[in-house]
Amino acid sequence: MPLRNPITDLPTHEVTNVPPLLGDQDLYAKDRVLQEGLKREGAGWAEEIVAGFGRKAGTEEVMEWANQANRYAPELKAFDRNGRRINQVTFHPAYHNLMDLAISNDLPTFAWNNPKPGNHVAHGALSYLLNQVEGGVLCPMAMSYAVLPALKATPSIANEWIPRLLAREYDARDIPAAEKKSITMGMFMTEKQGGSDVRANSTRARPEGDATGPGAPYILSGHKFFCSAPMSDAFLSLAYTESGLSCFLLPRWKPDGNRNGLYIQRLKDKLGNKSNASSEMELVETWGLMLGEEGRGVRTIIDMVQGTRYYCAIGSAALMRQALVQALHHTSHRSAFQRKLIQQPLMRNVLSDLAIESEAATTLFLRLGRAIGEGESDEGAASLARLGTAIGKYWICKRAPGHVYEAMECHGGPGYIEESILPRLYRETPVNSIWEGSGNVICLDVLRALQKDPAALPVFFAEIELARGGHSALDALIDSLKSEMKAPGDFETRARRITEMMALAWQGALLVQHAPNAVSDAFCAARINGPWSGAYGSLPGDTDFAAILERAGAEM
Numbered sequence: 001m002p003l004r005n006p007i008t009d010l011p012t013h014e015v016t017n018v019p020p021l022l023g024d025q026d027l028y029a030k031d032r033v034l035q036e037g038l039k040r041e042g043a044g045w046a047e048e049i050v051a052g053f054g055r056k057a058g059t060e061e062v063m064e065w066a067n068q069a070n071r072y073a074p075e076l077k078a079f080d081r082n083g084r085r086i087n088q089v090t091f092h093p094a095y096h097n098l099m100d101l102a103i104s105n106d107l108p109t110f111a112w113n114n115p116k117p118g119n120h121v122a123h124g125a126l127s128y129l130l131n132q133v134e135g136g137v138l139c140p141m142a143m144s145y146a147v148l149p150a151l152k153a154t155p156s157i158a159n160e161w162i163p164r165l166l167a168r169e170y171d172a173r174d175i176p177a178a179e180k181k182s183i184t185m186g187m188f189m190t191e192k193q194g195g196s197d198v199r200a201n202s203t204r205a206r207p208e209g210d211a212t213g214p215g216a217p218y219i220l221s222g223h224k225f226f227c228s229a230p231m232s233d234a235f236l237s238l239a240y241t242e243s244g245l246s247c248f249l250l251p252r253w254k255p256d257g258n259r260n261g262l263y264i265q266r267l268k269d270k271l272g273n274k275s276n277a278s279s280e281m282e283l284v285e286t287w288g289l290m291l292g293e294e295g296r297g298v299r300t301i302i303d304m305v306q307g308t309r310y311y312c313a314i315g316s317a318a319l320m321r322q323a324l325v326q327a328l329h330h331t332s333h334r335s336a337f338q339r340k341l342i343q344q345p346l347m348r349n350v351l352s353d354l355a356i357e358s359e360a361a362t363t364l365f366l367r368l369g370r371a372i373g374e375g376e377s378d379e380g381a382a383s384l385a386r387l388g389t390a391i392g393k394y395w396i397c398k399r400a401p402g403h404v405y406e407a408m409e410c411h412g413g414p415g416y417i418e419e420s421i422l423p424r425l426y427r428e429t430p431v432n433s434i435w436e437g438s439g440n441v442i443c444l445d446v447l448r449a450l451q452k453d454p455a456a457l458p459v460f461f462a463e464i465e466l467a468r469g470g471h472s473a474l475d476a477l478i479d480s481l482k483s484e485m486k487a488p489g490d491f492e493t494r495a496r497r498i499t500e501m502m503a504l505a506w507q508g509a510l511l512v513q514h515a516p517n518a519v520s521d522a523f524c525a526a527r528i529n530g531p532w533s534g535a536y537g538s539l540p541g542d543t544d545f546a547a548i549l550e551r552a553g554a555e556m
């Protein structure tokens with residue numbers, strides 16, 4: 001019989017046993033853990049906003065923007081056609097769509113525009129939703145959110161720059177900040193000879209005129225080796241004056257209407273995070289304003305780093321959630337050996353293990369968001385937020401690459417193919433662990449938080465003791481952690497061990513209190529009680545897999 005259509009009616013092209021396309025995802029409505037956590041941590045008032053954004057961010061259209069923004073990576077446009085140095089970056093239109101979506105939905109500034117309890121929780125939830133689709137734009141969002149407390153160090157700078165940040169109309173134009181509808185900000189700390197160790201910075205600053213100190217103009221010269229989102233309108237940077245390492249605000253344009261001396265040398269060719277430009281920059285006679293006290297630059301910029309570290313934890317939780325959603329969808333529709341994959345006992349174990357990891361991560365970042373908000377007026381909460389940000393950043397980011405890889409493997413071969421989006425999610429995962437303080441540095445920061453703030457450890461133990469009696473393995477871990485903290489010997493060598501125990505105890509405590517027994521029992525049994533390789537799919541045989549999978553949103 002003649003073929004009707006030579007393209008679609010090929011006899012070998014009957015397509016069976018493959019999942020339907022996922023299509024538009026309602027990222028909030030399908031996420032029970034997020035819904036419960038948002039309300040529990042005091043942001044129920046923002047539910048409609050978060051739910052509405054979850055519907056928008058999860059559409060196929062936005063997913064395609066993310067795909068394109070990553071496929072067509074930004075390019076450096078160092079010069080204009082007449083040879084003038086302009087230091088611009090050209091982005092695919094899809095990137096601008098994503099930036100517009102983020103800024104018009106208040107992603108960088110929701111917490112600051114809504115100063116009430118739960119604001120950082122709702123803020124975190126919004127970021128978590130977009131991060132499931134695209135991580136690159138979250139970098140400028142994170143920095144624009146996190147810079148605000150640091151700007152307050154010098155009121156004259158805060159008064160000028162904060163209102164610009166709080167605006168919600170995306171404006172991509174490369175013009176002076178004062179003329180723009182809204183702005184974004186970045187941060188340059190890392191130099192070639194030292195990133196974690198910023199005291200190794202070699203960039204110098206000298207007063208421009210007679211005035212010195214906070215708010216005074218300075219001229220900087222030196223370089224920065226990692227400058228992400230270099231198209232931002234201003235940056236916080238560190239440089240040495242005669243009094244030590246100090247913090248400066250460097251605008252893209254100088255007050256005299258000329259471009260500032262921010263020379264982009266090249267864009268980095270990165271593993272992932274492709275939509276986001278990351279650059280190397282020479283600072284040549286760069287004009288800036290001193291922010292905070294002279295010689296106290298690290299103290300000033302650390303307020304910003306706390307916020308970006310919160311974003312790293314959120315970002316990795318988001319990547320895990322989206323990887324889980326994709327794996328659940330695929331395995332619900334694909335059969336092998338006469339059964340849907342999701343019905344195969346061993347696959348149920350793997351998927352359930354991925355689900356409890358994702359729930360533990362989401363629950364922890366939402367709790368952290370509440371501590372950050374309450375910490376603005378409560379010292380105990382501030383101690384928990386300070387310590388907890390380091391714990392959450394370390395552990396959630398550390399768990400994400402293996403998690404996303406395992407979700408990829410649930411797809412078999414198609415998971416390795418770009419169109420599945422798993423490769424992009426996977427490539428995105430390591431960066432959250434590396435930037436804003438790599439793993440060891442973050443664990444050392446846990447020790448620093450404990451050492452500098454005597455209230456931090458008691459506050460942390462009070463937090464996890466709330467779950468005492470909920471699961472014997474958790475009780476035993478809390479006791480071991482107490483012994484570990486009193487044990488003699490070098491704390492620095494044990495910093496990862498201590499941080500990991502704290503993270504597991506905190507996640508376990510939150511799940512025991514707030515998650516269904518199926519989830520908390522599986523978490524405590526697999527992660528806390530007995531040998532654990534860290535891989536996925538080794539939950540005990542008596543786990544209530546059906547309950548866990550149903551909660552995670554599986555179609556069974």
Ligand SMILES: Cc1cc2nc3c(=O)[nH]c(=O)nc-3n(C[C@H](O)[C@H](O)[C@H](O)COP(=O)(O)OP(=O)(O)OC[C@H]3O[C@@H](n4cnc5c(N)ncnc54)[C@H](O)[C@@H]3O)c2cc1C
Nearest residue numbers: 187188189190194195196226227228435436437438440441
């Ligand atoms: C994609 C990307 C974008 C970035 N964007 C920015 C940006 O916009 N602005 C910016 O300022 N930076 C940025 N960074 C830089 C990033 O923050 C640094 O790379 C990171 O802080 C580590 O610094 P480093 O590369 O100098 O590594 P190093 O400081 O040399 O550290 C190397 C390793 O040694 C470990 N280590 C360091 N000290 C100790 C110690 N005392 N004990 C044990 N181990 C230790 C670290 O944990 C790390 O694993 C970006 C990085 C990446 C990958």
